[in-house]
Amino acid sequence: MTYLPTARDALSQALTDPKFTRKYWFGCWQACVWAKSDPWKPMFPDGRVANGEVLEIDPPNRLALKWRNKFRPELRDEGFSHATFERDPSGDAAKLAVIHEIDRPNSKFIAFVSNGWPAILCSLKSLLQTAPQYCDPTLPTDPASRSLPSGQQQCDVAVGLLQCMRIGAK
Incomplete structure (x- = not known):
């Protein structure tokens, strides 16, 4: 779990x-129509395409996806996983x-993504803090109004995010 500076x-x-x-x-x-039961395909810059499905979509509250890693045999063999994104106002x-x-x-798959999600969330938080206009058109776009207070870190330490995230077997 993390708190992000956006609506x-x-x-x-x-x-x-x-x-x-x-x-x-x-x-x-992601290539997706964003409707329940539709295909969800993460597209990687090197040309790889993963496969998954939208299990639930309730903007802005919840998004649930299923996917499997088909690039690493030891992860592919574990089958499909479920990723749920729950969003609450704060x-x-x-x-x-x-x-x-x-x-x-x-x-092994959960161990693998446990290293990835903290980095992705850290990157998202940094982007929202330094360039909020990418995501929320109601926020000011003037660079001076976007600057962080002196000494404020761009994002949480990945280990801290990982400890807060609920990752594990069902």
């Missing part, structure tokens, strides 16, 4: 808009909880 609607857009996703997900974007910010689970004890 819940804008966060919902940030999670689904492929142009915005590329900016914080290290060049990855003052001027939005609280985002990412729950990634698979019905398999001691999952």
